[in-house]
Amino acid sequence: MIPKTMRALQLESFDGPEGLHLREVPTPTPRAGQVLVKIRSAAVNPSDLMFLRGRYGVRREPPTTPGFEGCGDVVDAGSGMGSLLVGRRVALATQGTYGSWAEYTIADATSCLPLRARISDEQGAMMLVNPITAWALIDRARRDGVRGVLLNAANSALGRMMIRTAQARGLRAVAIVRSQTHVAALMALGASAVVLSEADDYAATLKEACAAHGCGIGFDAVSGKQTGQMLAALPRGARVLTYGALSLEPVQVDVGTLLFGNRAVEGFWLTEWIKQRGMLTLLRAMYDIQTSLASCMSTEVLATYAFADAPAGIRAYQDAMGAGKIVLKP
Numbered sequence: 001m002i003p004k005t006m007r008a009l010q011l012e013s014f015d016g017p018e019g020l021h022l023r024e025v026p027t028p029t030p031r032a033g034q035v036l037v038k039i040r041s042a043a044v045n046p047s048d049l050m051f052l053r054g055r056y057g058v059r060r061e062p063p064t065t066p067g068f069e070g071c072g073d074v075v076d077a078g079s080g081m082g083s084l085l086v087g088r089r090v091a092l093a094t095q096g097t098y099g100s101w102a103e104y105t106i107a108d109a110t111s112c113l114p115l116r117a118r119i120s121d122e123q124g125a126m127m128l129v130n131p132i133t134a135w136a137l138i139d140r141a142r143r144d145g146v147r148g149v150l151l152n153a154a155n156s157a158l159g160r161m162m163i164r165t166a167q168a169r170g171l172r173a174v175a176i177v178r179s180q181t182h183v184a185a186l187m188a189l190g191a192s193a194v195v196l197s198e199a200d201d202y203a204a205t206l207k208e209a210c211a212a213h214g215c216g217i218g219f220d221a222v223s224g225k226q227t228g229q230m231l232a233a234l235p236r237g238a239r240v241l242t243y244g245a246l247s248l249e250p251v252q253v254d255v256g257t258l259l260f261g262n263r264a265v266e267g268f269w270l271t272e273w274i275k276q277r278g279m280l281t282l283l284r285a286m287y288d289i290q291t292s293l294a295s296c297m298s299t300e301v302l303a304t305y306a307f308a309d310a311p312a313g314i315r316a317y318q319d320a321m322g323a324g325k326i327v328l329k330p
């Protein structure tokens, strides 16, 4: 029995976690091609933090329910192929009006991945955005024919997935971190070299590591001056794909690096990638992340918070992002 109303976290102003309130709202009804999912767990990602401040590529005016991904049971469907999913536990990505930080949400049937039993609800809630991004970026490196990849924010959940995926695909990975504490763990994970961005000899060490490990492409989640530093460390003709702005600073690149080295910076956004590469590639990625690459895609979960405690949980995550993810539960 689906209730007429449900509890949902509502963002009532773009004030970060302070703008969130737990409210009773109407339960949505799925339209053609959509499903209604009863949420078990919902993820909190850097994109959500930007959304809470009205600074993300997707912006909805308050009041609105945030949350771009989650895990739950499909309990209803509009007309179309969604009915095949009713009764299945799925990972879901939300696109439209409804976010995953609610007891129920709406997702396109094509944005749901039926989950294998061994994947927990918590891991299931983080099974789409980061794993598919890791798949897509490492796929790009393979198509570019490079021997190694360079990545920053390497201790992030996505950075760790990329290191493991690169290794599984026979590529080397040079990892940039800002703290010595992560070096040993990332080497144990499979990084070929870990470089400290705060070290005095950073530029020279980075260039040496890129040459030693055949890095021909860079994946940048930080932006600011790190984008230009990565580009300068890579060989002529290389590309840096900027996919995040954790520093909250604009990309800074020395013009000479671009002009005289035939190098370039590109933007990467998963939503755009899916549009460009199409449903068949997406299905291939979804299959791989639950089969051959399953061991590469786990995420460290630090704590679970009830919806009512979400503002406190999100503040804790914001203050120590490298410590692990938090998961929200109804």
Ligand SMILES: NC(=O)c1ccc[n+]([C@@H]2O[C@H](COP(=O)([O-])OP(=O)(O)OC[C@H]3O[C@@H](n4cnc5c(N)ncnc54)[C@H](OP(=O)(O)O)[C@@H]3O)[C@@H](O)[C@H]2O)c1
Pocket (backbone or CB within 6 Å): 045, 046, 047, 129, 130, 133, 153, 154, 155, 156, 157, 158, 159, 177, 178, 179, 221, 222, 243, 244, 245, 246, 247, 248, 268, 269, 270, 271, 320, 321, 322, 323, 325
């Ligand atoms: N473009 C896309 O389609 C797409 C898709 C998925 C994810 N992303 C992006 O990927 C990035 C990582 O996401 P995630 O979920 O893996 O993050 P996460 O696990 O929550 O980790 C955040 C990481 O960011 C690092 N960090 C925070 N501020 C930083 C700064 N100013 N300089 C350097 N590092 C900083 C932290 O480093 P410490 O460990 O040193 O604290 C931590 O490891 C985010 O920018 C996210 O928006 C983009």
